[in-house]
Each structure stands twice: as C-alpha cells, then as structure tokens.
Amino acid sequence: MPPTIDRRGAALRGPSAVDVALEVNGERVVVHVPPRRTLLDALREQLGLTGTKKVCDEGTCGACTVLVDGRPVYSCLTLAIACENRRVETIEGLAKDGELHPVQRAFVDTDAFQCGFCTPGQVMSIVALLRTVPQPTEDDVKRAVAGNLCRCGAYPNIVAAGVSAGRRKRT
Ligand code: FES
Numbered sequence: 001m002p003p004t005i006d007r008r009g010a011a012l013r014g015p016s017a018v019d020v021a022l023e024v025n026g027e028r029v030v031v032h033v034p035p036r037r038t039l040l041d042a043l044r045e046q047l048g049l050t051g052t053k054k055v056c057d058e059g060t061c062g063a064c065t066v067l068v069d070g071r072p073v074y075s076c077l078t079l080a081i082a083c084e085n086r087r088v089e090t091i092e093g094l095a096k097d098g099e100l101h102p103v104q105r106a107f108v109d110t111d112a113f114q115c116g117f118c119t120p121g122q123v124m125s126i127v128a129l130l131r132t133v134p135q136p137t138e139d140d141v142k143r144a145v146a147g148n149l150c151r152c153g154a155y156p157n158i159v160a161a162g163v164s165a166g167r168r169k170r171t
C-alpha cells in the first residue's frame with residue numbers, strides 16, 4: 001500500500017515511518033516520521049513550530065539552530081529519530097508568562113536584527129552560552145554565534161545583545 005502523502009508532498013505515514021517520542025519545550029510529544037526526516041522538518045511541519053527557520057537546509061547558515069539536551073545543534077542536519085527521549089528547546093519555548101526571555105529582550109533593546117531570519121538561531125546559541133558563561137565577553141559571544149550566519153550584517157548588535165543579556169536575570 002502506498003504511503004499517505006500530506007499536502008506538501010511529504011510522506012507522513014508508511015511502512016517505514018516510526019513513532020519518536022521527544023520532549024519539546026517541556027512537553028512530551030510523539031511524532032510519526034520516516035527515519036530520514038530531519039528534526040527541523042519534524043518541528044516545522046509536524047509540530048507547527050515555524051520559529052526555527054529553514055534557510056540553507058544543508059548545515060551552512062545556522063538559522064535552524066535549536067538546543068538538544070542543552071546543546072546547540074543544526075536541526076537541518078539532525079535526524080528526528082536521533083532525538084528520541086531527548087530534550088529539544090526552540091525559540092517558542094523561551095518566553096514565559098508573556099514575558100520575553102532576557103536574550104530576546106536584549107535583541108529587541110539593542111536592535112540586533114534586520115530581516116530576522118537568522119534571529120531565532122542566534123538567540124538559541126546565546127541562550128546556550130549564558131547557561132555555562134553567565135556573563136560573557138564580546139569574544140565569548142562571537143564564538144557562540146560563529147556558526148550563525150547573518151546575511152544582513154547585524155553582528156555588532158548581535159554581540160552587544162549577547163553581552164547585555166548576561167547582565168539580565170533569567171537565563
Ligand atoms: S538551515 Fe540548517 S544550517 Fe542552514
């Protein structure tokens with residue numbers, strides 16, 4: 001029997017698809033995915049978490065950066081099945097009780113984006129940094145976002161946002 005095809009043409013159900021349990025932004029979810037499906041596509045197309053951006057889809061830009069067990073990864077290069085029972089954090093999980101995360105607030109306050117396509121990935125990389133280096137230097141932030149390409153060239157303000165976020169409370 002041929003697999004069921006969704007409106008985007010992606011095979012969602014078929015003999016080779018498997019259930020994968022993940023913790024996404026603190027919630028336990030199960031996605032039914034073919035083994036080749038990336039974490040990025042599972043997040044965006046199956047869970048509707050489109051804050052994580054799909055740009056190059058080949059590991060060269062960092063727009064798809066999310067945290068897996070606290071570490072930044074390119075979700076376009078990470079298979080969903082490799083995240084079974086692991087903790088995935090995306091940009092949607094950062095704000096709490098209607099209040100932006102300090103890194104998000106710092107991006108707004110320092111005007112650290114233009115088109116915004118790289119922003120979720122930049123923010124997630126800096127969130128991961130602040131958990132191990134609570135008050136980062138400019139160099140620390142530059143290293144943390146070295147894998148996050150900003151085609152608009154907003155780097156000076158992105159670095160300023162990372163340093164300034166280190167002075168705020170919740171990380
Ligand atoms: S979309 Fe994943 S690195 Fe560019």
Ligand code: FES
Pocket residue numbers: 112113114115116117118119149150151152153154
């Ligand atoms: S703000 Fe446009 S790519 Fe960074």
